[in-house]
Amino acid sequence: MKLWNALFRRRRGQGNSQQRKAAKQDGRSGKAASRESEDGLSEDIDENLRTIVTELGGSDDLTIRKIDVSGADSIVVAFIYIDNLVDSAMVNQMLLHPLMSEIDDTPSGESSEEWYRRVRDRALAVGRVHEMRTAREALACILEGHTIVFLQGSAVALAADTSGGDRRAVEEPGTQTVIRGPKEGFTESIKTNLSLIRRRIKSPRLRVERKTLGRLTQTQIALVYLHGIAKASIVEEVRRRIDRIDTDSILESAYIEEFVQDAPFTPFPTIENTERPDAAAAGILEGQIAIIVDGTPFALLAPVTFVRFFQSSEDYYQRFGIASFLRLIRYVAFFVSMLLPAMYIAITTFHQEMLPTPLLISLAAQREGVPFPAIVEALLMEITFEVLREAGVRMPKVIGPAISIVGALVLGQSAVQAGLISAAIVIVVSFTAIASFVIPAINMSIAARLIRFAMMILGGTLGLFGIMSGLMVLLIHLASLRSFGVPYLAPLAPFVWTNWKDAFVRMPHWAMKKRPPTIADGSNLVRQSGGQKPKPPGRKSKF
Amino acid sequence: MERISQSQLAAMIVLFQIGSSPLFLLASEAGPDAWISVLIGMIGGLLLLSLVTLQLQRRMPEQDLFDMIERSLGKVAGGLLAAVYIVYFGYKAVRNIREFGDLMILYLLPSTPLWFIILVLLAVAAYAVFQGIEVFSRVAQILLPMIVFIYVALFVAVCGTALFDAHRLMPVLDNGLKKPIESALPELISFPFGEMVLFLLFWKYADRTGGTTRTTLLSYLFAGTFIVITTIFILGSLGPLAEFSVVPLIQIVSLVQTADFIQRLDPIVALLLFGGVFMKMTSYYLGTTLLFSRLFRIGRFAALFPVGVLLFMGSLAFRSYMQHIWFGFEKNLKYHFPIFQIVIPVLLLLATMIRSRFEKNRTTPS
Numbered sequence: 001m002k003l004w005n006a007l008f009r010r011r012r013g014q015g016n017s018q019q020r021k022a023a024k025q026d027g028r029s030g031k032a033a034s035r036e037s038e039d040g041l042s043e044d045i046d047e048n049l050r051t052i053v054t055e056l057g058g059s060d061d062l063t064i065r066k067i068d069v070s071g072a073d074s075i076v077v078a079f080i081y082i083d084n085l086v087d088s089a090m091v092n093q094m095l096l097h098p099l100m101s102e103i104d105d106t107p108s109g110e111s112s113e114e115w116y117r118r119v120r121d122r123a124l125a126v127g128r129v130h131e132m133r134t135a136r137e138a139l140a141c142i143l144e145g146h147t148i149v150f151l152q153g154s155a156v157a158l159a160a161d162t163s164g165g166d167r168r169a170v171e172e173p174g175t176q177t178v179i180r181g182p183k184e185g186f187t188e189s190i191k192t193n194l195s196l197i198r199r200r201i202k203s204p205r206l207r208v209e210r211k212t213l214g215r216l217t218q219t220q221i222a223l224v225y226l227h228g229i230a231k232a233s234i235v236e237e238v239r240r241r242i243d244r245i246d247t248d249s250i251l252e253s254a255y256i257e258e259f260v261q262d263a264p265f266t267p268f269p270t271i272e273n274t275e276r277p278d279a280a281a282a283g284i285l286e287g288q289i290a291i292i293v294d295g296t297p298f299a300l301l302a303p304v305t306f307v308r309f310f311q312s313s314e315d316y317y318q319r320f321g322i323a324s325f326l327r328l329i330r331y332v333a334f335f336v337s338m339l340l341p342a343m344y345i346a347i348t349t350f351h352q353e354m355l356p357t358p359l360l361i362s363l364a365a366q367r368e369g370v371p372f373p374a375i376v377e378a379l380l381m382e383i384t385f386e387v388l389r390e391a392g393v394r395m396p397k398v399i400g401p402a403i404s405i406v407g408a409l410v411l412g413q414s415a416v417q418a419g420l421i422s423a424a425i426v427i428v429v430s431f432t433a434i435a436s437f438v439i440p441a442i443n444m445s446i447a448a449r450l451i452r453f454a455m456m457i458l459g460g461t462l463g464l465f466g467i468m469s470g471l472m473v474l475l476i477h478l479a480s481l482r483s484f485g486v487p488y489l490a491p492l493a494p495f496v497w498t499n500w501k502d503a504f505v506r507m508p509h510w511a512m513k514k515r516p517p518t519i520a521d522g523s524n525l526v527r528q529s530g531g532q533k534p535k536p537p538g539r540k541s542k543f
Numbered sequence: 544m545e546r547i548s549q550s551q552l553a554a555m556i557v558l559f560q561i562g563s564s565p566l567f568l569l570a571s572e573a574g575p576d577a578w579i580s581v582l583i584g585m586i587g588g589l590l591l592l593s594l595v596t597l598q599l600q601r602r603m604p605e606q607d608l609f610d611m612i613e614r615s616l617g618k619v620a621g622g623l624l625a626a627v628y629i630v631y632f633g634y635k636a637v638r639n640i641r642e643f644g645d646l647m648i649l650y651l652l653p654s655t656p657l658w659f660i661i662l663v664l665l666a667v668a669a670y671a672v673f674q675g676i677e678v679f680s681r682v683a684q685i686l687l688p689m690i691v692f693i694y695v696a697l698f699v700a701v702c703g704t705a706l707f708d709a710h711r712l713m714p715v716l717d718n719g720l721k722k723p724i725e726s727a728l729p730e731l732i733s734f735p736f737g738e739m740v741l742f743l744l745f746w747k748y749a750d751r752t753g754g755t756t757r758t759t760l761l762s763y764l765f766a767g768t769f770i771v772i773t774t775i776f777i778l779g780s781l782g783p784l785a786e787f788s789v790v791p792l793i794q795i796v797s798l799v800q801t802a803d804f805i806q807r808l809d810p811i812v813a814l815l816l817f818g819g820v821f822m823k824m825t826s827y828y829l830g831t832t833l834l835f836s837r838l839f840r841i842g843r844f845a846a847l848f849p850v851g852v853l854l855f856m857g858s859l860a861f862r863s864y865m866q867h868i869w870f871g872f873e874k875n876l877k878y879h880f881p882i883f884q885i886v887i888p889v890l891l892l893l894a895t896m897i898r899s900r901f902e903k904n905r906t907t908p909s
Contacts, residue, residue: 350651350652351651462652462655462660462663463651463652464651464813464814465647465651465652465660465663465814465817466663468814468817469663469664469667472667472671472682472817472821473667473670475682475685475686476667476670476671476674476678476679476682477670479674479678479679479681479682479685480674480678487681489681489685492684492685493551493680493681493682493684493685494548494550494551494681494684495548495550495551495684
């Protein structure tokens with residue numbers, strides 16, 4: 001008891017000291033914060049400039065332009081901006097020229113107050129002008145590509161949004177390509193991306209909430225959703241989880257994805273990402289919330305269910321018959337890519353009796369000279385393929401053909417001819433690989449890829465029983481997942497009939513009268529009026 | 544509290560009832576009339592379910608078996624009875640595990656040690672129990688259509704290959720009704736129809752408790768009809784052979800040959816049974832764990848491991864599959880299980896009724 005007490009007390013003592021330390025840190029940062037907020041701009045233009053320059057450590061890309069009109073004491077103007085972040089033509093035309101002519105028109109003897117108001121209201125010919133009262137605000141604006149205008153005798157500076165510089169134009173997206181459908185893709189600019197969505201949904205209900213994340217990167221992100229269609233509780237949850245993020249950098253939307261997803265340890269994605277504005281718009285129209293991150297063309301969509309990863313935006317642009325068929329093919333491909341090598345191993349190792357005799361004989365004949373058991377053979381080939389695939393993604397584009405020759409000829413054909421592996425396993429592995437490319441969402445096909453290896457080991461040790469156990473674990477796992485509170489297997493379990501129209505098949509657009517109730521707000525589900533099924537003219541009733 | 548929908552409850556009940564029943568020829572002593580025995584057993588089970596088990600639940604809709612026992616018997620005796628129920632449910636789980644493990648060795652993995660198969664199976668089940676009833680019921684909801692679909696496809700294949708011959712069921716009731724009734728009662732009520740007593744632990748999780756009775760009865764009838772049909776199929780396809788085969792259903796399927804490609808379907812059936820037996824066994828595992836955690840006042844997660852270890856040791860205790868089957872069909876079904884499935888629930892119901900009458904009498908004058 002004594003010992004326990006001693007231990008306990010000691011631990012508590014440590015806790016106290018830690019707390020104290022934390023408190024001290026807090027105090028320090030609190031003091032720092034208060035000092036910065038007190039750090040208002042002065043009326044002296046040179047002092048302001050000096051503050052900014054020291055804060056930025058005299059960086060060479062900082063440009064200062066000072067206009068000094070001799071004689072008129074009050075008219076001293078300074079522009080300060082970062083060279084490569086602003087559109088310099090814009091700075092010249094919209095800020096410099098108007099200001100110059102304003103200076104010419106200035107009646108003598110005007111007070112600095114009047115002069116400031118005149119510049120603010122008339123002279124700066126750009127859309128967004130903010131008033132800056134502290135150096136910190138001004139600094140943040142400079143780093144975002146604004147131009148700060150300091151006026152002599154005024155403790156308030158003006159920030160004009162002149163951000164520009166080189167950005168990639170809107171191009172066709174590299175992933176999620178379609179045959180029919182819009183060819184625009186998101187870019188790295190959040191402004192462009194928001195405009196691409198706004199242009200598709202011209203509704204006043206479309207809400208954009210901007211936030212800044214990343215202590216060092218100060219990355220802009222935006223939540224985009226339709227008010228009244230997205231569930232308010234889910235919007236609130238997304239907001240809460242994003243506000244909780246505390247990190248120094250957000251360079252891609254994946255950073256946010258990992259911070260806000262429901263289950264941290266799962267191979268399955270619980271947040272969707274897309275490079276296509278039409279897919280994002282479709283998601284928003286169904287009640288999803290898009291998270292757009294500056295600096296990446298991949299927007300996030302949440303909440304999401306399992307079936308969503310098997311839908312391509314082209315499904316809605318092609319006729320529904322073929323779209324449904326292709327969707328079923330994708331599910332088949334998912335299972336093939338997850339299970340085929342494992343099934344091959346299990347059947348050739350444990351359950352040969354399942355195969356028809358001629359096939360069994362031909363397989364046995366192929367495997368005659370092969371030195372490895374099926375599981376080793378299959379693992380070797382799978383790993384070889386993964387290496388090839390990784391090489392194909394990472395290598396410089398010029399060397400591409402060399403890899404395909406090495407991959408196809410040397411590793412495929414010669415390995416079989418040399419008797420190292422059987423021809424059947426080459427077929428199995430290639431088909432598996434091709435099947436894994438059919439799944440439209442790359443993050444879902446990655447999940448299948450990882451699970452494949454576990455399944456292969458299960459199939460090699462416990463045969464079909466092992467595979468079945470693995471599938472059962474997978475099913476239990478999937479049933480336990482949630483995406484922002486929405487059950488991951490939503491239209492299947494819990495069973496939601498409305499969603500089935502768009503889960504495994506795609507019903508015609510006129511038949512999908514309601515939005516998915518699992519995601520969209522339950523009070524506002526009707527998408528369109530019924531009875532829009534096209535009929536030939538002159539026919540009144542169904543018969 | 545976790546909630547399951549009515550359709551999820553239905554899926555759980557159907558899968559639980561189907562469970563491992565198609566593995567055996569039930570009431571095999573009745574010969575070609577075995578299906579009539581099954582029908583009688585089903586009706587008997589229906590009476591038990593609607594008059595006793597469901598009545599208990601309706602009287603105490605928000606309570607599970609543990610609360611009911613404790614309320615009727617008090618803390619000490621109630622705790623003792625709950626412990627006995629833990630043994631009963633655990634034993635049922637053990638029987639399912641053992642059946643399944645031996646089946647796997649017979650048909651799929653002849654050279655794998657039994658304990659390893661049981662360990663893997665228990666690990667998967669433990670994962671399901673760990674996730675809780677909500678997730679488990681979702682799994683049931685997904686598996687049910689698949690399993691029913693495969694069974695139907697199997698029946699169609701059996702009919703398509705002309706294996707099924709209705710004459711094997713003739714003559715109907717050759718020896719009168721006595722034999723079928725004798726072989727149905729109480730064995731068939733004990734297995735599989737009386738096992739619904741387990742749902743006294745699950746019913747309280749259902750949403751819209753008003754619909755629970757209807758859902759339960761409908762899904763029970765569906766599963767019961769399904770078992771009757773399976774029995775008819777086994778009898779009609781194998782005839783007198785059915786009595787002697789270890790797993791009649793697999794025997795039938797091994798006779799199916801179509802299109803020169805599908806020659807051996809028995810591994811598929813073994814896997815089909817995987818689904819059924821797994822669901823039933825996990826239901827029992829979950830029930831045992833829930834009761835265990837209530838009795839010892841620990842969390843579900845903490846109860847998971849001791850129960851799992853007990854199940855693992857218990858399932859290895861039988862010397863052989865044959866001993867296991869003999870013990871089950873000769874001893875348990877006749878003498879042991881009816882106590883838990885019929886006697887105790889009836890007593891509980893009586894106690895509740897008397898108590899409520901008593902309380903009413905006491906409250907009316909005042």
